[in-house]
Every structure is written in C-alpha cells, then in structure tokens.
Amino acid sequence: MKHLLISSLSTLLFTVGADVLPLPSMAQFANVKQHLNSLTTTRVVFARGKSSTTIENAENNIYILRAKAGQTLTLKVNSLGARASVTLYGVNGKPLSPVFAGAGGEGKSLSLHLAKTGDYYIVGGSGPTNHLYNFTIFIK
Numbered sequence: 001m002k003h004l005l006i007s008s009l010s011t012l013l014f015t016v017g018a019d020v021l022p023l024p025s026m027a028q029f030a031n032v033k034q035h036l037n038s039l040t041t042t043r044v045v046f047a048r049g050k051s052s053t054t055i056e057n058a059e060n061n062i063y064i065l066r067a068k069a070g071q072t073l074t075l076k077v078n079s080l081g082a083r084a085s086v087t088l089y090g091v092n093g094k095p096l097s098p099v100f101a102g103a104g105g106e107g108k109s110l111s112l113h114l115a116k117t118g119d120y121y122i123v124g125g126s127g128p129t130n131h132l133y134n135f136t137i138f139i140k
Helices: 002-020
Strands: 041-043 052-058 061-067 072-080 085-089 109-113 118-125 133-139
Touching: 052 118, 061 133, 072 085, 085 133, 118 133
Parallel strands: 041 061
Antiparallel strands: 052 133, 061 118, 072 109, 072 133, 085 118
C-alpha cells in the first residue's frame, strides 16, 4: 500500500510538472554543435547523380550535410506531426531558419545561397509525444 501511494504521488507530480514546466524543443538550440555528442546524428548522403534526398518518418535526430560555398540549399518541410519541428543551422552551429513546427510548418520551404563550405545541420524534433516528420533537402 505504501509503495502504491508513493508511486501514485510520483506519477501525479510528474504529470503536473510536465504540464507546468516548459520542455525545451530540440529544434531551438542556440548552438547545435554543443549537442552533437549527446544526440543521435546522421550524415546526409545523396544517391549517386542526385541533388536531393527526402528524410521520411523521422524522430529526434541531427542531420549533418556537407555543402560548398556558392551552392543553394533548399529545405522543404513535407509533413510535421502536431509537436514535431525542423530547423536548419549553419556551419557555425547557429540557426539559419525559423523553427518549422506543427501543422503551421507543413509545406513551407527555405532556400539559402551558402556563404561557407562546411557542415550544415538540420535538427528534427519529434516533441514530447514522438510525432514524426518528413523533409526534403535540395542542393544546387
């Protein structure tokens, strides 16, 4: 009985705390490079002869894309779960795009002429309830 009471109180505090305390979104980092060793990363590689790729049914991840100065990078958000988000970060680790989040981010895109050669980062967050997201990356 004592364990049941403690368990019930812990669950209640966790539930109330989760609603009261804001949870940081993965897609809102001030500098994404500080999180590279603590989160799952995936190197983006285009198929031979292709200049685009689509990331589908994804969850929390940092995607790393090597690109060259002078290229144009386009990020198109195809679909987002209610609490999913996608953000593009530059070579310096700082945000280059707004946070595309939830239904308001679906179908939106951003094209940037790249000033620097190096790794660019796309952070996809599935939110606290693990909503999936899909996006396409184009390089010209």
